[in-house]
Amino acid sequence: MRNIKLTIEYDGKRYLGWQRLGDSDKTIQGKIESVINQMTGEKIEITGSGRTDAGTHARGQVANFKTNTELSRPEMLSFFNRYLPSDIVVKKVEEMPERFHARYNVKGKQYSYYVWNDPIPTAFERYHSFYVPQELDLAKMQEACEKLIGTHDFLGFSALKKSKKSTTRTIDEIAIEQEGSMLHFTFIADGFLHKMVRILMGTILAIGSGDLGLEVIDEVLTEKVRKAAGETAPAQGLFLDEVYY
Amino acid sequence: MRNIKLTIEYDGKRYLGWQRLGDSDKTIQGKIESVINQMTGEKIEITGSGRTDAGTHARGQVANFKTNTELSRPEMLSFFNRYLPSDIVVKKVEEMPERFHARYNVKGKQYSYYVWNDPIPTAFERYHSFYVPQELDLAKMQEACEKLIGTHDFLGFSALKKSKKSTTRTIDEIAIEQEGSMLHFTFIADGFLHKMVRILMGTILAIGSGDLGLEVIDEVLTEKVRKAAGETAPAQGLFLDEVYY
Incomplete structure (x- = not known):
């Protein structure tokens, strides 16, 4: 069987998140699986690199699936982008060795979080950022980021009550860039716990x-x-940028 | 009476355009007037710098209105942004001399047009750009822009059949910037005829x-x-950036 890897961009606004919930049509996974079934005639389940919450966006979510289809990669790519809703785009279709697994093989991820920090709101970025009208102390937030970088048990910065698996993660980088009124936070780590980026962001902003x-x-x-x-910052500012393997 | 100038940003996607149509609530002008009436208790009509088509966006549309309200400018600004829908934002409220008129006093305008030029579509910019998957010859489009710059009768590049008023306009600049897969066209002129930017864009793209x-x-x-x-390029790629007085 062929093992196909997809790199996927989506605007999460209309969806209940990545993970299919029963037969619900309001998830990214559900939408993609239904196009795959239409394309291959096979009933296929795809494996994502991990879930994203309702309203969270992705520029580079990754998923894989096994198939017997004889369609070429360019044929699959154009089928996807013809039949998927316009807020879900397949950017790449790759042929992988049989052992490739989109979740087990993850080595790290990069997320972005956008904050519109201005007394005046934004008409265009309102669904792709969190609006914070109060003044924020950039230097203080930089200090907060410095403290978070490194290997720590992040259980307290997650939505998990407790966990049998390790909740220790290594954050390699948290960068803050200012682009006009938009603050762009970038997080790179070997992994993130459930809602970890949003709780870190809520905390960093409360410090700011x-x-x-x-x-x-x-x-x-x-x-x-x-x-x-701090509180959990809203999903609409969060983007899964890239998954590292 | 006070003469108030507004600088307005809007995402045109949900609207029938700038100009109020009877009692329709689906226009930008209508939305703003209804908030002004609520704010001042007066029945006020506002004057825009010009219309924008259904689906066209603005970063710096300008309008003015006369009022007896005693509210301060910051009070008006926060009232607007509290009660307007989130896709319409008032960026500035200014006090003007009595003779200021948002349409008659226009000296020029700047528009932007965005083209997503890539075999793969975009999930995020789909409502703020025109998707052109075909390859475009940038040098040819630059040449086309050079030919358009200057003082010409642009009647043939407008949606007007004929006109009693002059259809001669002076284009000072048409610039093309490439930002990844996005082509950003900027037009500066002393004025634009009805649908002129969209027809120019359709023509430039057909040449490309x-x-x-x-x-x-x-x-x-x-x-x-x-x-x-060329054909009229779709409204969703068009932004009114700035009105010069």
């Missing part, structure tokens, strides 16, 4: 606005209690 | 794809017949 002090980071990393961290 | 030759430009400028020009 002065609602929380810098010491909260050490506190949450040591005590591993979600309660002390 | 090889469907029309460069000679079509002189032909349309001389013979002033719309038929010879």
Whole structure:
């Protein structure tokens, strides 16, 4: 059987998230599977690199599936982009060795988070950023990011109550770029726990606005209690940029 | 009476265009007037710098209105952005001399047009650009722009059949910038005729794809017949950037 890897871009606004829920048509996975079934005549389940929440976007989500279709890669690519809704785009179709698995083989991921920081809102980026009208202290937020970089148990910065699996992750980079009124945060790590980027963002922003002090980071990393961290920043500002294998 | 100037940003996707049509609620003008009436208790009509078509966007549309309200400019600004739908944003409220008129006093305008030029579509910019998958000859399009710059009778590049008023306009600049797969066209002129930017864009793109030759430009400028020009490019790629006074 062939093992096909897809690189997928989507605007998550209209969807309940990546993962198919029963027969629901409101998930990215569900939409893609239904086009694959139409394309191959096979009933195929795809494996994503991981879930994304309702409303979260992706520039480079990855999934794979096994198929017996004889369609060429360019034929599949054009079939996908002809039949998928316009807010889901398959950017690449690749042929992989049989052992490739989109979730098990993940080595790391990059996420972006966008904050529109201006007294005046934005008409164009309103569904692709989180609107924060208050002034933010960029230097304080940089310090917060420095403290988060490295290998830590991030349980307190996740939506998990407890976990049998390890909740230790290594963050390689958190960068903040200012592009006019837009703040662009980039996170690179070997993995992220459930809602981790959004809770980190909520905490970083609360530090930037002065609602929380810098010491909260050490506190949450040591005590591993979600309660002390900031609120979960909304999904609409979050983009899965790239999955590393 | 006070004379108030507004600078307005809007995502035109959901609207029938700038100009109010009877009592329709599906126009930008209608939405803004209804918030002004709510804010001032007066029944006020606003004057825009000009219309924009259904689906066209603006980063800097300008309008003015006369009012007796005693609200301060910051109070008006925050009232607007609290009560307008999130796809219409008032960016600036200014106090003007009595004689200022948003349409009569226009000295020039800048428009942008965005073309997504890639075999793969875009999930994020699909409502803010025109998707052209065919290869485009950038050098040929540059030449076409050079030919359009200057003072000409643009009747043949407009949706007007004929006109009692002058249809001569001066284009100061047409620039093409490439930002990844996005082509960004900028037009600056002392004025634009109805649908002129979209017909110019349709023609420039037809020259870029090889469907029309460069000679079509002189032909349309001389013979002033719309038929010879390219098709009207869709409204969704068009942005009114700035109005000069």
